[in-house]
Amino acid sequence: MATIKDVAKEAGVSVATVSRTLNDNGYVHEDTRKLIKDAIKKLNYKPNEVARSLYKKKSRLIGLLLPDIRNPFFPELARGVEDEMQERDFRLIIGNADEKKSKELDYIQTFKQNNVIGIISATNHTDISHYENLSLPVVFLDRTSDKYPSVYADGLEGGRKAAKEMITRGCKRITLLRGPIEVQTAQDRFQGAIDMLVKANVNFNVIITDSFAFGDAEKWAKELFEKYPDTDGVIASNDVVAAAVLHEALRQGKAIPADLQIIGYDDIPLSRLLFPPLSTIKQPAYEMGREAAKLLIRLINNEKGFEKNIQLPVAFIERQTTRKVEEHG
Amino acid sequence: MATIKDVAKEAGVSVATVSRTLNDNGYVHEDTRKLIKDAIKKLNYKPNEVARSLYKKKSRLIGLLLPDIRNPFFPELARGVEDEMQERDFRLIIGNADEKKSKELDYIQTFKQNNVIGIISATNHTDISHYENLSLPVVFLDRTSDKYPSVYADGLEGGRKAAKEMITRGCKRITLLRGPIEVQTAQDRFQGAIDMLVKANVNFNVIITDSFAFGDAEKWAKELFEKYPDTDGVIASNDVVAAAVLHEALRQGKAIPADLQIIGYDDIPLSRLLFPPLSTIKQPAYEMGREAAKLLIRLINNEKGFEKNIQLPVAFIERQTTRKVEEHG
Numbered sequence: 001m002a003t004i005k006d007v008a009k010e011a012g013v014s015v016a017t018v019s020r021t022l023n024d025n026g027y028v029h030e031d032t033r034k035l036i037k038d039a040i041k042k043l044n045y046k047p048n049e050v051a052r053s054l055y056k057k058k059s060r061l062i063g064l065l066l067p068d069i070r071n072p073f074f075p076e077l078a079r080g081v082e083d084e085m086q087e088r089d090f091r092l093i094i095g096n097a098d099e100k101k102s103k104e105l106d107y108i109q110t111f112k113q114n115n116v117i118g119i120i121s122a123t124n125h126t127d128i129s130h131y132e133n134l135s136l137p138v139v140f141l142d143r144t145s146d147k148y149p150s151v152y153a154d155g156l157e158g159g160r161k162a163a164k165e166m167i168t169r170g171c172k173r174i175t176l177l178r179g180p181i182e183v184q185t186a187q188d189r190f191q192g193a194i195d196m197l198v199k200a201n202v203n204f205n206v207i208i209t210d211s212f213a214f215g216d217a218e219k220w221a222k223e224l225f226e227k228y229p230d231t232d233g234v235i236a237s238n239d240v241v242a243a244a245v246l247h248e249a250l251r252q253g254k255a256i257p258a259d260l261q262i263i264g265y266d267d268i269p270l271s272r273l274l275f276p277p278l279s280t281i282k283q284p285a286y287e288m289g290r291e292a293a294k295l296l297i298r299l300i301n302n303e304k305g306f307e308k309n310i311q312l313p314v315a316f317i318e319r320q321t322t323r324k325v326e327e328h329g
Numbered sequence: 330m331a332t333i334k335d336v337a338k339e340a341g342v343s344v345a346t347v348s349r350t351l352n353d354n355g356y357v358h359e360d361t362r363k364l365i366k367d368a369i370k371k372l373n374y375k376p377n378e379v380a381r382s383l384y385k386k387k388s389r390l391i392g393l394l395l396p397d398i399r400n401p402f403f404p405e406l407a408r409g410v411e412d413e414m415q416e417r418d419f420r421l422i423i424g425n426a427d428e429k430k431s432k433e434l435d436y437i438q439t440f441k442q443n444n445v446i447g448i449i450s451a452t453n454h455t456d457i458s459h460y461e462n463l464s465l466p467v468v469f470l471d472r473t474s475d476k477y478p479s480v481y482a483d484g485l486e487g488g489r490k491a492a493k494e495m496i497t498r499g500c501k502r503i504t505l506l507r508g509p510i511e512v513q514t515a516q517d518r519f520q521g522a523i524d525m526l527v528k529a530n531v532n533f534n535v536i537i538t539d540s541f542a543f544g545d546a547e548k549w550a551k552e553l554f555e556k557y558p559d560t561d562g563v564i565a566s567n568d569v570v571a572a573a574v575l576h577e578a579l580r581q582g583k584a585i586p587a588d589l590q591i592i593g594y595d596d597i598p599l600s601r602l603l604f605p606p607l608s609t610i611k612q613p614a615y616e617m618g619r620e621a622a623k624l625l626i627r628l629i630n631n632e633k634g635f636e637k638n639i640q641l642p643v644a645f646i647e648r649q650t651t652r653k654v655e656e657h658g
Contacts, residue, residue, distance in 0.1 A: 069398065069404045072404075075398045075404055079397070214598055214601070240602075273569075275575065
């Protein structure tokens with residue numbers, strides 16, 4: 001059976017370098033990493049995880065806290081985290097906190113009890129004090145934070161983009177669906193959209209919503225067309241809500257996008273499968289997950305000199321619930 | 330701070346019964362469990378997990394292996410598993426094997442290295458030998474097995490139902506999309522549908538598919554209408570594939586369900602948000618997850634005398650991609 005020495009010899013590097021690579025402990029050049037990987041594969045070398053854990057007195061478990069994996073934004077996010085962790089030989093304990101503080105606290109405690117070495121939290125209702133005495137690195141994901149490292153998409157810019165695209169396409173009476181007040185990223189995109197609409201002096205109304213659930217969104221869609229029947233543009237709080245609005249509009253016989261234009265937020269896989277396919281603002285969920293994992297690993301390894309608050313860009317995805325720019329009149 | 334004795338006194342039971350309840354170790358009556366739960370809540374009793382683990386020399390970690398959490402069938406399944414486990418104070422390590430044997434084996438090994446006390450596997454390409462020398466209870470989920478405990482929905486019956494509903498609604502030239510050959514549950518539903526169509530002497534064609542991915546399904550939808558343009562009924566391998574077919578049919582100007590009826594499989598959350606909303610065969614994904622968790626806990630606790638292969642029923646969900654029964658001529 002191959003030993004770490006065999007791997008080092010095959011790769012032409014020192015045992016320490018192989019060890020550093022295996023343990024993600026300190027810098028190893030990408031090319032060297034490749035050589036070591038190839039050697040490990042060729043020799044079918046299996047590092048002894050338990051022995052390694054004992055030696056380092058550490059597990060390789062990471063806690064990932066989500067609001068609800070059934071919200072279609074989060075599987076992408078979670079896969080991003082997992083794929084990066086898996087490649088670096090870490091494993092994930094996953095908990096869904098359902099935006100309940102007690103459940104979040106419960107998961108944080110059991111993460112600790114299971115000796116996780118870091119936590120990524122994508123919850124929104126967080127009581128920040130839950131994280132204060134943890135003595136573990138924590139990264140907030142899909143969420144801004146002054147005090148903690150975080151990875152998030154540019155919500156203000158996303159909201160501005162959404163409004164700008166609707167204005168450019170001739171919308172005169174826009175209705176916005178404002179997402180849950182406690183979800184900061186939803187409020188950022190709402191604020192960005194409002195800023196742009198006010199600046200452009202375009203009329204708008206607002207429907208207040210308090211969740212991203214399918215069933216609730218169907219009610220708000222009905223409310224929207226009852227209260228503001230002359231709406232010619234809808235800026236939805238996310239794609240699920242946009243899908244419910246689209247659905248209700250079609251049921252009422254509105255032509256999309258001739259009578260009514262709709263823009264979503266997130267670009268979940270559902271969005272391109274709607275008919276007509278949904279125009280939306282894409283958040284790079286998978287990449288956000290990857291970046292959060294990378295950031296947490298840097299913190300675990302006590303690296304120095306890297307950016308601790310990572311903002312990723314958003315993009316307008318033009319599909320068929322918005323008009324072509326040359327069409328509006 | 331409350332002790333286990335305080336809890337026992339408050340609930341009016343023995344310390345042993347409280348301990349048994351906390352450790353899911355042996356039978357405790359539902360009513361007694363409720364009394365103990367209430368007492369724990371009232372006294373804010375926190376059992377010491379680490380001490381308990383040490384004493385029992387066991388973790389409370391469960392490994393859950395999925396094909397890909399991004400397939401919208403699996404978040405429901407995973408939440409079912411998690412909710413049951415969370416209520417019973419177990420935690421999940423989750424891995425996505427992407428239907429790759431090497432990744433599956435890798436996750437099984439790391440589950441073991443992290444001292445999981447049981448595994449639930451929902452993968453399809455499994456090499457059964459991966460599980461043979463584990464000395465851990467294993468439950469297969471969304472999959473039939475002779476050798477292992479399993480929880481699955483009745484695929485044969487699901488396929489029969491799908492075909493029967495299409496025949497009842499007047500379809501004469503049905504095209505079936507056959508799901509990936511290595512996914513046994515997909516083959517069961519395909520087989521069930523074929524059995525019913527042959528029995529009813531209805532014409533049908535088959536499109537072979539090898540994945541459930543959105544992008545691939547769009548290609549097969551095009552192929553379907555090129556090869557079999559006079560199709561008046563489509564039995565899709567799952568809802569995602571049905572969505573792609575629906576999308577392509579609308580793009581080609583077909584009236585749904587007047588010209589073409591479509592039935593999906595799974596009843597993922599997407600399905601009711603399509604336009605028209607998708608008729609489909611519902612698999613009770615969330616309940617399947619719950620049942621698999623319950624079954625695994627029974628195995629972990631060495632209980633006796635319970636059913637080890639649990640088949641859950643499927644149901645026809647009538648929406649608007651199929652005609653009302655009285656409408657067909």
